[in-house]
Amino acid sequence: MSQKNETTTLVLALLITVGVVGGGLWVLANWLGMDLRGLVTGTPGEVSQPGGEVLISRGDRWLIPGTTSPQKQAAAEAIAAGNYAEAIAPLESALQASRNDPEALIYLNNARIGTQQAYSIAVVVPSSTQINAAKELLRGVAQAQENINRAGGINGVPLRVAIADDRNTPEMAQQVARSLVRDSEILGVVGHFSSPAMLAAAPIYQQGQLVVISPTSTSVRLSAVGNYIFRTVPSDRFAANALARHALSQLRVQRVGVFFNSASDYSQSLKDEFTTALFADGGQVVAEFDFASPTFNPGNAVESAIAQGAQAIMLAPDSPMVDRALQVVAVNRRRLPILAGDSIYTANTLQVGGDNAVGMVLSVPWHILGNQSAPFPREANQLWGGEVNWRTAMAYDATQAFVAGLQSNPSRAGIQQALSANNFNATGAAEAIRFQPSGDRAAAVQLVTIQPGTRTPYGFEFVPLRP
Incomplete structure (x- = not known):
């Protein structure tokens, strides 16, 4: 065989191999309920920085592994296609099968909003690495979203929630933060889970002037990052x-x-x-x-x-x-x-x-028996079918703080000004939510x-x- 023929054969073999592997990956991805389009931040096909794909979803993909079902996959496909009304029934069916699924409840509320005007916030959780913690945080956000939307929204405007996975690593937390800062629809962020992830991402939110409220990051170093950084959990x-x-x-x-x-x-x-x-x-x-x-x-x-x-x-x-x-x-x-x-x-x-x-x-920061007269524990039990812990309560408080900020001035700068005001006050899981000038929660442990x-x-x- 001549060198030219050998080269032609190798090229053809390579193309066939790429086609087979690519097709196989596509089939596998569909079977697993994965999305190969790149960043999901409102710009399909955008490529993330080195370190992995940035996963952000408003319902068009499922981020918590091991929880997919035919109903959930149908809902995700409908939302991805913009057919929000078609996603409602399968999401309601998924919640009937698993009532304590916060990701499903968030996407159901998003689907009910559809294309109408809404205020959007994001919640960043370690959904691929700390599944239990991710669910605990999402339950707090989902409960607050459910309550405010059932009550008619924020001055008549519903709350839409995007979910992001930072894998609990500083590198991915930074990539997620950059994506959220670039997304003009996102008016605030609940997250991140760990102090290392939060400390890595915080300067990006500060520079981008996007308020972030962490429900679980307690490092004292966070107090000095800037005036767009808050938390509902007391510091260490x-x-x-x-x-x-x-x-x-x-x-x-x-x-x-x-x-x-x-x-x-x-x-x-x-x-x-x-x-x-x-x-x-x-x-x-x-x-x-x-x-x-x-x-x-x-x-x-x-x-x-x-x-x-x-x-x-x-x-x-x-x-x-x-x-x-x-x-x-x-x-x-x-x-x-x-x-x-x-x-x-x-x-x-x-x-x-x-x-x-x-x-x-x-x-x-909180215990369900610490203030039994507050409505939050009872409402949580009715919604999720069991007791919740402090991570859920602090995520609920962070979302409640955003609701109060949006009621005052629904813009990134307006939320920051509202949360920083001396008279800021929002209703939390057990007590009023107030922040110190450092952005720390003014509350006891x-x-x-x-x-x-x-x-x-x-x-x-x-x-x-x-x-």
């Missing part, structure tokens, strides 16, 4: 102060061993603030143990803490290190009292920690403890500590 300083006071005044201990993740801004922030607060009132951190260390051993660490005179343990894991924190709980066997940050407030803590976790004290109980399937539950 409030949580650390409450835990330190409890150690000194209630547990009557002064020497504490701290476990943290040096690679996490949230974990480092909570550890530093706790150390400062404890020292200011006469206590001290006698030992520090890094979850991220390649030589970390929970059993050795607990024994070392005891040997160094620790009278209590403070756990400050970020979400990826909760399992290691629970190993500490297990090997401690209730020998030392344990304090912890809000990241360890999970069902897994009750299930895995079990009897070893009884008596542990956590600092959280709630200390909870773990006790045996029947409110969960695990035989243990979180209950508020009474003053």
Whole structure:
């Protein structure tokens, strides 16, 4: 065979291979309910920056994996084609099958709006990496959207919600932030989930003059980013102060061993603030143990803490290190009292920690039993068919803050001015929503403890500590 013929044959083979692979990918994508069009930000086909596709949906795709169904796929296709009325029935059917699906409820409300005028906000969640946390946040936003739209909207204008996935990474959080800043329809953003993601994205929102309200990012560094950055969750300083006071005044201990993740801004922030607060009132951190260390051993660490005179343990894991924190709980066997940050407030803590976790004290922004007279817990139970946690409540509060801002002045700059005003006041899950000049929430934290109980399937539950 001549070199020319060999070249022609190779080219033809390459083209055939590309066609087969491309066709196979298209078939696979349709089977999985995926969308290969690129960025979904109102500009189909836009290409994202290196690091992966930016996933933003108003209902034309499903972002939480493992939840698709024929009804959901039909709804997504109808919305993508602009046939909003055709999406309503399959979305209602999907919700009848799974009433606690917040993504479906958000897209249903969007479909009911259709092409009529609406105010749009976005919520950024780690839907592909932290599925439970993403659902918890989306339930708060969905409940607020459902309430305001059923009540006739914001001065007669309904609220549309876009959902974005930042994969809980700083790089993707920045890409999502850039896309949302460019989208002129988006008037505000609820998010991001983690402090590292939020700290990476915040300067982009600040420069783009787009208000972002985080329901879960607690790092104290966020307070200094700028006047377009807010949060409905109290900063680590409030949580650390409450835990330190409890150690000194209630547990009557002064020497504490701290476990943290040096690679996490949230974990480092909570550890530093706790150390400062404890020292200011006469206590001290006698030992520090890094979850991220390649030589970390929970059993050795607990024994070392005891040997160094620790009278209590403070756990400050970020979400990826909760399992290691629970190993500490297990090997401690209730020998030392344990304090912890809000990241360890999970069902897994009750299930895995079990009897070893009884008596542990956590600092959280909200608890469903903390203010039982408020309407939010009852409405949440009716809507979702069960209790919700603090992440849902704080996401609800962030959306409520945007609703109040939109009522005052429905523009990006107008929302910022409304939220920054001294007299700003919005109704939250348990109490009024007010912000300090730094953008931090002006609110106290709630200390909870773990006790045996029947409110969960695990035989243990979180209950508020009474003053």
